[in-house]
Amino acid sequence: MIATTDITAEASPKCSKYYLYDKLEKRLHKLACKKWSCPECSNKKLYALRKYIHENIKGWDMVRMLTLTMRSGDASLPPDEHKRYLLESLRRFFTYIRRKVKGAKNIRYIRVNEMHESGYYHLHILIDKYLPHREAYRIWNDILHQILPSHLTVGKEQMGSVHLALLGSGDVSKSVARDYITKIRVSNYMTKMNAHLEHFRRWSHSKSLPPLHRRQGSNGRFVFIGNEKEYRRAILNLFQNPL
Numbered sequence: 001m002i003a004t005t006d007i008t009a010e011a012s013p014k015c016s017k018y019y020l021y022d023k024l025e026k027r028l029h030k031l032a033c034k035k036w037s038c039p040e041c042s043n044k045k046l047y048a049l050r051k052y053i054h055e056n057i058k059g060w061d062m063v064r065m066l067t068l069t070m071r072s073g074d075a076s077l078p079p080d081e082h083k084r085y086l087l088e089s090l091r092r093f094f095t096y097i098r099r100k101v102k103g104a105k106n107i108r109y110i111r112v113n114e115m116h117e118s119g120y121y122h123l124h125i126l127i128d129k130y131l132p133h134r135e136a137y138r139i140w141n142d143i144l145h146q147i148l149p150s151h152l153t154v155g156k157e158q159m160g161s162v163h164l165a166l167l168g169s170g171d172v173s174k175s176v177a178r179d180y181i182t183k184i185r186v187s188n189y190m191t192k193m194n195a196h197l198e199h200f201r202r203w204s205h206s207k208s209l210p211p212l213h214r215r216q217g218s219n220g221r222f223v224f225i226g227n228e229k230e231y232r233r234a235i236l237n238l239f240q241n242p243l
Contacts, residue, residue, distance in 0.1 A: 015040045021223040029222075036202060046182060049203060052212050053110055053126070053178045056205070060108070060128040060169075063177050066136070067163040068093070069122040070144060076152065079119040085147055086121060089160075092143045094206070097131070100139075104129045112181040112203045124181040137162040 015038050018031040036042045057063055070086045077085070090111070097104050107129040113121045144159035153159055167173045 022221060023223065024221050048212060049112075050178055050182050053182065054174070056108075056110065056209055057126060057128075057174050057177065058171070060174075062128065062130075062169050063167045063174055064127050064130070065163075065165040065167055065177060065180070066109075066125040066127050066131065067122065067165075068125065068140060068160060070160040071152075071156075071158075072118075072120050079121075082120050085144075086123070089140070089143050089147050090123060092147070093140055096139055096143070097136075101131065101135065104131065106208065108206045108208050110181075110203070110205045110209070114181075114183075126177055126181060131164060133162065133164045136164065 015033050018033065020029040020031060021027075022029060032038075032041050032044075034041050034045065036045060068086075068090065070082065070089065072082050094107070094109070097107060099105075107127055109125050109127045111123055111125045114124055115121050140160050140162050141158060145153050148159060167177045
């Protein structure tokens with residue numbers, strides 16, 4: 001049986017909501033929630049994102065800003081459905097670009113979402129390849145017409161807009177690019193985001209770029225404890241049935 005003095009819990013962030021029990025060291029680790037809606041965690045996540053963008057675009061020869069929008073159908077599409085159509089359209093857009101646009105087969109990108117006051121999103125994307133604006137506009141609107149419900153597209157040629165801007169190749173230009181697409185503030189998310197949007201990914205990157213965090217296996221060393229109630233029950237079980 002584990003003695004009381006054998007179980008220790010280390011200092012943790014203020015928002016600690018989850019726990020890990022280290023079976024090797026017999027130590028409880030308190031974990032942060034890591035949610036964008038948390039004032040403490042969101043600041044850390046934003047800092048990590050800014051650092052990730054800086055580290056990955058500094059080697060690009062040229063940085064371009066691509067902004068994509070999609071009409072909400074005069075608000076006939078609720079924000080969560082609009083989000084789903086928008087991200088699926090984005091996936092098809094880059095698939096088509098890689099396959100059909102000359103010189104864009106290995107295009108790299110980092111995408112960050114920005115939400116309007118209305119709750120609808122548009123996308124800011126840093127890319128490292130040249131895209132002809134007219135062709136990008138045609139491809140984007142063709143995809144939107146294919147994916148959106150027909151009653152939203154009938155008689156409407158433009159379902160979305162495309163803006164392309166050359167930001168340059170210098171360090172200053174890349175810093176401006178990083179700062180612009182991460183201009184989102186925590187207060188925006190706290191006041192606007194609903195619970196069902198909490199798990200909506202606020203940014204992504206092309207597969208050719210490394211992940212922000214590399215996952216490492218624990219080999220069964222750690223036991224995850226999900227919340228305060230499970231934590232109390234797990235402590236009781238640890239005393240009665242040591243791992």
